[in-house]
Amino acid sequence: AQSVTQLGSHVSVSEGALVLLRCNYSSSVPPYLFWYVQYPNQGLQLLLKYTSAATLVKGINGFEAEFKKSETSFHLTKPSAHMSDAAEYFCAVSDSGRRALTFGSGTRLQVQP
Amino acid sequence: DTGVSQDPRHKITKRGQNVTFRCDPISEHNRLYWYRQTLGQGPEFLTYFQNEAQLEKSRLLSDRFSAERPKGSFSTLEIQRTEQGDSAMYLCASSHIPGQGVDGTDTQYFGPGTRLTVL
Numbered sequence: 001a002q003s004v005t006q007l008g009s010h011v012s013v014s015e016g017a018l019v020l021l022r023c024n025y026s027s028s029v030p031p032y033l034f035w036y037v038q039y040p041n042q043g044l045q046l047l048l049k050y051t052s053a054a055t056l057v058k059g060i061n062g063f064e065a066e067f068k069k070s071e072t073s074f075h076l077t078k079p080s081a082h083m084s085d086a087a088e089y090f091c092a093v094s095d096s097g098r099r100a101l102t103f104g105s106g107t108r109l110q111v112q113p
Numbered sequence: 114d115t116g117v118s119q120d121p122r123h124k125i126t127k128r129g130q131n132v133t134f135r136c137d138p139i140s141e142h143n144r145l146y147w148y149r150q151t152l153g154q155g156p157e158f159l160t161y162f163q164n165e166a167q168l169e170k171s172r173l174l175s176d177r178f179s180a181e182r183p184k185g186s187f188s189t190l191e192i193q194r195t196e197q198g199d200s201a202m203y204l205c206a207s208s209h210i211p212g213q214g215v216d217g218t219d220t221q222y223f224g225p226g227t228r229l230t231v232l
Contacts, residue, residue, distance in 0.1 A: 004155075032218040043117070043204055043223035044156070051218050090155050094218065100146065100169060101221060103155030 002027045002093050006104035014112050019078040021107045023065075023091030026072065033074040034092040034101065035065055044090065050074060061085070086111045115139070117207050117224035125230045126195055133191045134227045138207030145188050146206040146221060147180055149173065156204055162188060163210070195231045202226045 007022040025031055032051055036044040048059025055067045065076045074091060088108050092101040118137045126132050138145050143164050148156035159178070160170045164185035174180075177195075182188040192199055204226045208219035 009153075034220075036223070041225075041228075043119075043225045044206075046220060046222065049218070049220060092155075099144065099161055099219070100158035100171075101148075101156070102158070105153070105155050 002031070002095065002102040004091050004093050004102055004104035006089075006091055006107050008107055009105065010108045010110065012110040012112060013081045015083055016080050019063075019076070019081045019085065019109065021076040021089050021091075021109065023074045023076065023104060024072055025074060025091070025093045027093055027095055029095045031093045031095050033065075033067060034094075035059065035063070035074075035076050036090045036092060036103075038088045038090065038106075040087075047076070047089075081109075081111045083111050083113065085109060117205055117222055119203075119205050119224040119227050121227055122225060123228050123230075125232065127232050128195060128197060130195055131191065131193045132195060132229065133189055134203055134205075134229075136188045136190070136205030136207075136224060138187070138205070139209075139222055142207035142209050142222075143185065144208045144210060144219060144221075145182055146208070147188070147190050148204040148206065150202040150204055150226070151200075159190075192229075195229075197231050200229055200231045202228050 003026040005024045034049045035047040048057045050067045058064045088106045091104045120135045146161040147159040150156040162182040177193045180190045206221040206223045208221045
């Protein structure tokens with residue numbers, strides 16, 4: 001069975017600081033991995049996805065994530081936080097055998113001025 | 114591309130009433146998914162369709178829940194005899210099956226959700 005663990009339900013950074021949101025996954029087959037962002041009272045917007053083409057994945061809004069098979073991790077980073085990055089971030093996993101996404105419980109990012 | 118739309122955006126109902134939500138996927142997307150998201154949690158999968166066929170249902174989808182996708186276009190999710198525990202955000206997503214030779218995963222695009230409150 002697939003699962004996703006997001007360490008840290010809340011992360012607070014200063015504007016301009018590095019953003020690091022952690023995601024570890026469990027999957028019995030090679031996974032597909034996703035990061036989504038959710039702003040208040042809105043649906044989820046795709047930030048980036050890993051599909052085995054490259055271990056370092058670049059997404060929208062300056063975010064990127066690195067797939068590390070040995071660590072079963074897919075952490076999300078951004079070099080310099082903006083106030084507009086304040087939102088909830090979800091890591092998700094799927095595989096070729098199952099279409100449904102399995103989500104982590106989310107990390108709420110606060111950006112302090 | 115107008116995105117995935119959901120209607121209504123908010124629904125307040127009394128316990129025991131039936132409710133129905135609608136999802137309109139991105140045009141020509143052949144897969145459609147329903148998820149439920151409770152406060153402070155990530156979305157949980159409920160069911161998905163490929164064209165008009167319902168291919169997978171979660172154990173979360175009790176007998177009171179039914180979903181349809183007639184003609185493979187829009188979809189409806191009905192909850193009968195609502196309970197307070199049904200209060201949640203119901204999210205719809207759609208995707209397009211990758212073509213031959215393309216990386217074998219589809220990317221799901223989400224709608225804004227329908228927030229259900231059961232009093």
